[in-house]
Amino acid sequence: MNADLFDAMRTCRAMRRYEPRDVPQETIDELIDLAIRAPSAGNAQNWTFVVVRDPTVKHALAEEVRKGTRWKASLEELRITGAVRRRLVDADEGSQMRRAVSAFRRLADHFEEIPVVVCVCVEGGSGAVPGVGLTVTLRGAVGEYGVWGTLRFALAGRGFVAQGRWASAYPAVQNLLLAARGMGLGAVLTTPQLLGPPGRIEKVLGIPKGVGLAAVIPVGYPKGRFGSVRRLPAKVFKDRYGG
Numbered sequence: 001m002n003a004d005l006f007d008a009m010r011t012c013r014a015m016r017r018y019e020p021r022d023v024p025q026e027t028i029d030e031l032i033d034l035a036i037r038a039p040s041a042g043n044a045q046n047w048t049f050v051v052v053r054d055p056t057v058k059h060a061l062a063e064e065v066r067k068g069t070r071w072k073a074s075l076e077e078l079r080i081t082g083a084v085r086r087r088l089v090d091a092d093e094g095s096q097m098r099r100a101v102s103a104f105r106r107l108a109d110h111f112e113e114i115p116v117v118v119c120v121c122v123e124g125g126s127g128a129v130p131g132v133g134l135t136v137t138l139r140g141a142v143g144e145y146g147v148w149g150t151l152r153f154a155l156a157g158r159g160f161v162a163q164g165r166w167a168s169a170y171p172a173v174q175n176l177l178l179a180a181r182g183m184g185l186g187a188v189l190t191t192p193q194l195l196g197p198p199g200r201i202e203k204v205l206g207i208p209k210g211v212g213l214a215a216v217i218p219v220g221y222p223k224g225r226f227g228s229v230r231r232l233p234a235k236v237f238k239d240r241y242g243g
Helices: 005-010 025-035 055-085 091-109 134-155 157-182 200-205
Strands: 047-052 116-123 211-220
Touching: 005 157, 025 047, 025 116, 025 157, 047 055, 047 157, 055 091, 055 200, 116 157, 157 211, 200 211
Parallel strands: none
Antiparallel strands: 047 116, 116 211
16 A cells, blocks of 8 residues: 555554564565655765564563663653643643553563564764865854854854754654555654663664664554544744744
8 A cells, every 4th residue: 555645644653563474674675765765964864774673682672672661651650640730731631641651561561572673873973064174164163153152153063963963863764654654564753762771772783882873663564543643733933933
């Protein structure tokens, strides 16, 4: 099934339950080929992908995901309880949050049963402009922004690099999710590497220093149906924020 693009975007639900049947490698290859058609910062195209099928690796991933999930679930319960107590969310929103926590727990509990796990990584920073040295860059910045402006620019440099790195990763992730939807596959964006001590999941996957793990995406033929994705209305301002 090849879904219409707009329909795919409106029905690209997070699918967390999968049939036990395998997903052919040529299908995964096509998903990745479509993922890398996305833009990247500085056109660096510095994506890398780790495709996990080995049961031993999946089990090691599952152990780390479950540890992080237990910690996240505890925090979410505290947040939900506190929000309801302060009347900052209504009963329906609290219920939705609890369903989301429950769904993630279920995914973690059955992680070894996921047919394929695609891990999206990005190497280095956001790319560099060849032939432009640091001295030339700083001289130009001082000329445009002054000494203090240039100092602020330099201090914020690491943030710029990080922003460029993830700006390269997540368009590819979204392409992969939409491609999976178009093929009738279920997938979900997860970031379990953020739910525990840094480097644990990266170690399981053998990801070296200098390479960032952006997303861990389970992929499989879904149990259940695709349906409309519900979202709150967009906040749109005219010309200036708050306008």
